[in-house]
Amino acid sequence: MASPSQIISITLLLLLLLGAFAKARDPFACDPKDATTSNFPFCKVSMPISNRVKDLLGRLKLQEKVRLLMNNAAAVPRLGIKGYEWWSEALHGVSNVGPGTKFGGAFPGATSFPQVITTAASFNATLWEAIGRVKVRQPMPQVVSDEARAMYNGGAAGLTYWSPNVNIFRDPRWGRGQETPGEDPVVIGTYAASYVKGLQGNNGDRLKVAACCKHFTAYDLDNWNGVDRFHFNAKVSKQDMEDTFDVPFKMCVQDGNVASVMCSYNQVNGVPTCADPNLLKKTVRGQWNLNGYIVSDCDSVGVFYNTQHYTSTPEEAAADAIKAGLDLDCGPFLAQYTENAVTKGLLNEVDVNSALVNTLTVQMRLGMFDGEPSEQSFGNLGPKDVCAPAHQQLALEAARQGIVLLKNRGPSLPLSHLRHRTVAVIGPNSNATVTMIGNYAGVACGYTSPLQGVGNYAKTIHQMGCADVACVDDKLFSGAIDAARQADATVLVMGLDQSMEAEFKDRTELLLPGRQQELISKVAMASKGPTILVLMSGGPIDVSFANNDPRIGSILWAGYPGQAGGAAIADVLYGTTKPEGKLPMTWYPQGYVSNILMTDMAMRSSPNRNYPGRTYRFYKGPVVYPFGHGLSYTNFVHTIASAPTVVSVPLDGHHHSGNATVSGKSIKVNHAKCNKLSVGLQVDVKNTGSEDGTHTMLVFWMPPAGHWAPHKQLVAFAKVHVKAGSQQRVGINIHVCKFLSVVDRSGVRRIPIGIHDLHIDGVKHSLSLQAATLGVIKT
Structure with a gap:
């Protein structure tokens, strides 16, 4: 009989053999073995891509063109082109959501990183790109895109990934908030650009995989x-559109050079987003210069015809979408009705060609x-590159x-x-596996549950306490209470x-479900040692009771921490890893959602109608934990070593201070010379504690008072590792036009003249912005 080690060795050998002999995908087009097609000009790599696309379009018939407008694009056999499924997902690892990806055979799973909201809490842009980019075998290959390319080569995935989700986490009840980087538009935009660069690679105009910012x-x-x-018809002011909702998408397109943008299901101010030329053609492609394609959310065109009744006929819907700037339909609608739209004169074939230019x-x-x-085109990637040890180690590091x-009384940790x-x-999440990877996930390489993670450090006594997170009864309470009485410490997960929260499932309240609160309080009362509460969630939870309970020593929020989440939680509990995350969203009390409609899109507060405003930027009421909150096992002190006190904002030469300002209080951004106009700070970070630690430094800006401005705005963030008793200097650059500007009620971005304050924890630095015809930065 074989020993366990022999069985493991045999299993690994079989997996390696399976990977070595995984069937490679035949070429999608231009197969060199096909003499009838390989000499077409569109197959000649030496020609400019624009010429190749033009040649291919000239060979396609209208009937063939319209069948290329859908996610399940049809083959064109006479030109040697196979069918292609555009819909694949890679929100935090290659996912099996969408028909473009299939797990099994040589690809039983893929690395499952923490859900986006957890990764965002690291405030580490280098990590965000590293999830797509880490040094493994080639100069700067990408982790998720390595695995995506490997699976594509093996015929198990596509190359177009409809990720990331960069919507604002505006309301704490939103079930998909977990997919986003939080509530701050600058953080989300930075995440978007970083993650997209990691996915798409650094190969010039060539793409490793094509990312998509949605919705x-x-x-x-x-x-x-x-x-x-x-x-839903989202009624949004020009002001909120410009300074909140559009910010991440603009950064994704302009800073990330994303290959695709997805329009959403909802209407905005009465017009479906996928039929709005002002949003798609004018803004995304015109003003922001998208170098790529625009795709609908799945069945969005059918939704605005069948559900929203925006047009009278399906042909009008198809025509409106394409003329608005939509290039690809996730769904069959355009393939079914575009040809008739052309025949009826609602659409010109040249409009269809314009859409195909972008996708082709x-x-x-x-x-x-x-x-x-x-x-060079990643043809060497295969099964050995999926779930690689370095990839799984990065998933663990991301979770850590x-x-x-959130709380550390005593300290208990x-x-x-x-x-x-x-x-x-x-707890119901104490031995969680699939729960840890959240939604839009695939099949993980393997799991380490919290129970397993703690078990690597100590002897464990395991009790669920509740059958599941709904926790509808107390049948399992007694076992949990007895376990807490016996143990040296208690960890409630x-x-x-x-x-409770997912796509198409928004929450109605912010409290823990069912009788979870009762279980926590009773266990804490019985616990012989310190009681630690670990929370898994995408959205915020009102745990005021636990924060105020002296018997609950510490509270950790892990989000949905990915396949290695249990190991990461245990590492933090035992101090092998020091906590360094910060909340990327405000944690409100339950009373907040009792008084505010989720359908009200206004960001700013309105005392006249008893409206409290949204996110830390505009809300001033009570919170459970504020945006940016996060404790450490050590203590950091900031000192501003150098920073300007006066910044002169140069005008572009066509405007002088008289027509560039409003009552001398602001300068329109498009009237200023913005290029390279930035504020540079040098900040010393000293670790005054007894533990080495990594500090997450957040820089907030408070503009001069005025109804346009947020109360405060995050304008920069940085990570720095500082040994106990030592000090590190961090350089920060803040682009004036991008980050020290506000948006007026007409949607016009302006730079306020006057005193601006920068806050880093308890340290404040004031600088004066002044209009000048010749711009210099004075210190």
Whole structure:
């Protein structure tokens, strides 16, 4: 009989053999073995892509063109082009959501990173790109895109990934808030650009995979109080559109050079986003210069015809969408009705050609018309590159960096190997696996649950306490209470899962479900040692009771921490890893959602109608934990070593201060010379504690008072590792026009003249912005 080690060795060998002999995908087009097609000009790699696309379009018939307008694009056999499924997802790892990706055979799983909201809590732009980019075998290959390319080469995935989600987490009840980087537009935009660069690679105009920023725009309601996303008309002011909802998408397109933008289901101010030329053609492609294609959310065109009744006929809907700037339909609608729209004169074939130019160009940038893939086009990637050890280690590191220490009374953490040898691990998420990867996930390489993670440090006593997160009864309470009485420390792993918050499932309240609060309080009362509460969730939870309970020593928020989440939680509990995450969203009390409609899109508060405003930028009421909150096991002190006190904003020469300002109080951004106009700070960060630690430094800006401005705005953030007792200097550059500007009620961005304050924890620095015809920065 074989020993366990022999069985493992045999299994690994079989997996390696399976990977070595995985069937490679035949070329999508321009197969060099096909003599009838390989000499077409559109197959010649040496020609400019624009010429190749023009040649291919000239060979296509209208009937063939319209069948290329859908996600399940039809083959064109006479030209040697195979069918292609555009819909794949890679929100936080290659996902099996969407028909473009299939797990099994040589690809049983893929690395599942923490859900986006957890990764965002790291405030680490380098990590955000590293999830797509880490040094493994080639100069700067990308982790998720390595795995995506490997699966594409093996015939198991596509090359066009409809990720990331960069919508604002505007309302804490939104079930898809977990997919986003939080509530701050600058953080989201920075995440978007970083993640997109990691996915798409650094190969010039060539793409490793094509990313997509979604869902454009003002989309942040799925199904609340009888209102669903298919019927919702988001009424948004020009001011909120410019300074909140559009910011991440603009940064994604301009800073990330994303290959695609997805329009959303909802209407904005009465017009479906996928039929709005002002949003698609004028803004995304015109003003922001998208170098790529625009795709609908799935069945969005059918939704605005069948559900929203925006047009009288399906042909009008198809024509409106394409003329608005839509290039690809996730769904069959355009393939079914576009040809008739052309026949009826509602649409010109040249409009169809314009859409196909954008999609075909992206496919050619991906190398799909280059014949056999070479090593330079990632043809060497295969099963060995999926779930690679370095990828899984990065998933663990991402989870560690995203965990947020919300409370640490005493302090209760970190736990001690010597004093806390037996730990009661309790709660419906205590042995969670699939819950840890959230939604839009695939099949993970493997899981380490919280119970397993703590078990690597101590002897565990495990009790669920509740059958699931709904926690409808107290049948399992007694076992949990007994476990807490026996153990040296108690870890309660509570919170939510996809049954409580998900796509098409918004929450109605912010409290823990069912009788979870009762279980936590009773266990804490019985616990012999320190009681630690660990929360899994995408959205915020009102845990005021636990924050105020002296018997609950510490509270950790882990979000949905990915496949290695349990190991990361245990590492933080025992201090192997020091907590460094910060909350990327405000945690409100339950009373907040009792008084505010989810359908009200206004960001700013309105005392006249008792409206409190949204997100830390505009809300001033009570909170459970504020945006940016997160404790450490050590203490950091900031000192501003150097910073300007006066900044002169140069005008562009066509405007003088008289017509560039309003009452001398602001300068229109488009009247200023913005290029390279930035404020540079040098900040010393000293670790005054006894533990080495990594500090997450947040820089907030408070503009001169005025009804246009937010109360405060995050304008920069940085990570710095500082040893105990030592000091590190951090350089920060803040672009004046982008980050020290406000938006007026007409949607015009302006730079306020006057005193601006920068805050880093308790340290404040004031600088004066002044209009000048010749711009210099004075110190």
